Amino acid sequence: MVLWIILGLIALAALYGIVIYNRLVRLRALVRESFSGIDVQLRRRADLIPNLVSTVEGYAEHERNLLQEVTAHRSDPVSASGVAETAQADAQFSGLLGRLMAVAEAYPDLKADANFRQLQSELADIEDQLAGARRYYNATVRDLNTQVQSFPDVMVAGPMGFQKEDPYADGDDSIRTVPKVDFSPSTN
Numbered sequence: 001m002v003l004w005i006i007l008g009l010i011a012l013a014a015l016y017g018i019v020i021y022n023r024l025v026r027l028r029a030l031v032r033e034s035f036s037g038i039d040v041q042l043r044r045r046a047d048l049i050p051n052l053v054s055t056v057e058g059y060a061e062h063e064r065n066l067l068q069e070v071t072a073h074r075s076d077p078v079s080a081s082g083v084a085e086t087a088q089a090d091a092q093f094s095g096l097l098g099r100l101m102a103v104a105e106a107y108p109d110l111k112a113d114a115n116f117r118q119l120q121s122e123l124a125d126i127e128d129q130l131a132g133a134r135r136y137y138n139a140t141v142r143d144l145n146t147q148v149q150s151f152p153d154v155m156v157a158g159p160m161g162f163q164k165e166d167p168y169a170d171g172d173d174s175i176r177t178v179p180k181v182d183f184s185p186s187t188n
Contacts, residue, residue, distance in 0.1 A: 020156040027144040031165050034137040035083065038168065041130035042077045042090065048126065049074040052119045056103065066103060070096050083166045097123070134168045141165045
């Protein structure tokens with residue numbers, strides 16, 4: 001009788017280990033899938049850039065250096081390897097896009113151009129979807145990291161090769177600082 005109880009407890013422990021393992025596999029697959037969602041949005045954005053640049057080029061001939069820089073770096077986030085490198089390249093390219101949009105603001109005819117407005121709208125849509133993909137990725141990473149570090153899952157995770165994943169983080173430290181706002185009258 002005692003032998004059957006011991007065998008039953010071993011079988012239950014093995015079954016529970018299998019359940020934990022399968023949950024960790026599912027979470028790891030979700031992390032990989034969610035990172036591919038970021039990659040898809042980065043590719044869509046990279047594909048849109050040549051059209052945007054050529055539209056701006058016609059209006060902003062003297063801004064050629066910025067346009068060449070945007071074109072040259074458009075695939076950096078897509079070709080980066082790993083989460084940290086992709087996040088860094090994405091942040092740098094987003095800065096270039098911001099500069100490109102600032103140039104576009106200086107040309108009223110360009111802002112009124114229907115093609116430019118459509119491209120700008122598509123870019124805004126892609127940026128929104130990219131932000132959503134980043135949030136989804138970070139949520140799946142959080143879930144996996146929580147399970148990998150929680151008891152009793154930690155007893156299965158380590159020996160089976162499961163480890164924490166890095167969240168998608170913006171490498172721009174300036175977003176973490178409070179901007180200085182000064183409403184005092186100017187002394188000029």
